[in-house]
Amino acid sequence: MGRTVVVVGGGYGGAAVAKALEAEADVVLIDPRDAFVNAAGSLRALTRPDWAGNLFFPFDTLLTRATVIRDRAVSADPGGVTLASGRRVRADYLVLATGSSYAYPAKPAAASTSQALDDLRQTHKELADAARVLILGAGPVGLELAGEIREVWPDKQVTIVDPAAQLLPGFAPELIADLHRQLDELGIHLRLGTGLSAPPTTASGQAATFTVATTGGDEITADLWFRAYGVHITSDYLTDGRLTTLTVQGQVPVTATLNVQGHDHVYAVGDLTDVAEAKMAGYAGQHAEVVAANITARLRGEQPTATYRPLPYPMILLPLGPHGGVGQLPTPDGPAVVPAATVSQYKGTDLFTARFIEQFGPTAA
Secondary structure, eight states: OOOEEEEEOOSHHHHHHHHHHTTTSEEEEEOSSSEEEOGGGHHHHHHOGGGGGGGEEEHHHHOSSSEEEOOOEEEEETTEEEETTSOEEEOSEEEEOOOEEOOTTTSOOOSSHHHHHHHHHHHHHHHHTOSEEEEEOOSHHHHHHHHHHHHHOTTSEEEEEESSSSSSTTSOHHHHHHHHHHHHHHTOEEEESOOBSSOOSSOTTOOOOEEEEBTTSOEEEESEEEEOOOOEEOOGGGTTOSSOOOOTTSOBOBOTTOBBTTOTTEEEOGGGBOOSSOOOHHHHHHHHHHHHHHHHHHHTTOOOOOOOOOOSSOOEEEEETTTEEEEEEEETTEEEEEOHHHHIIIIITTTTHHHHHHHHOOOOO
């Protein structure tokens, strides 16, 4: 069998697979963007534009041997992928790593680093002028965005609205209690168990004063709002069924070795997979290690043995600015709630920037 490994998607999982294998095989990475994006830093880049350069790691410095094709897959089959340009890329091993999309600013929308930076700078200006900010969604993204805003602008009024009755279901009660305490200390207004009767008439991220009615019968006036919900799995190019049948959620069924079911030379990693766990960057990185090990074994004529087992409980590192936040991490004895200082040390201070500099080299800044 040949040695061409085609990786579709250059996010947390795909970039790590390409980097790990480029010395072992002829790696081709396909992604419409010009850089790996550490989306974990997007919300801080919004509130601190001087920090935004830390998000982007150009593919041409990340990968020294691999071929990078700036394009988008429109179809995949056991022999390779077809791109939007019409180009056909043949694969001996195929790794699907197209992840998911999320509302801006949690994930930049633009394909070029320069445009993404321009977008963040423009939205920063809109945010800087807004005295009252409404965030729709009290999941990790909405909470982290609120923390970043209050860190830079302690006087802004920040309100989070979510129809869910409680924060972070499934996590330890002491973590949730600590989260409520920190949000109260930050002065963030939390409105759980209520939605909006109708969406704001203004566009997300654009400053203009508006008033919305809640399903509870009261009103909220704000100068700017952000959407912080709605993950969309990027699997449209697989809907033709030439490679696999997607789940109802649009995910790819995988085996314990992270093979796409029915194909011993095709793999999937990250948010795209149907692995029963939250969709998080850390998990995508662990998937990448398994897939890189299994492809390396096959390239060497050995039997692949690496498997992936999701944790039986959720984990999280949720910063509220550089110094606050809550966390639940795995230990040999089960999940452990960690204090804000640990969240800051592991994630909040630099949002994994140092880790990716070590793994991928310098940023675009």
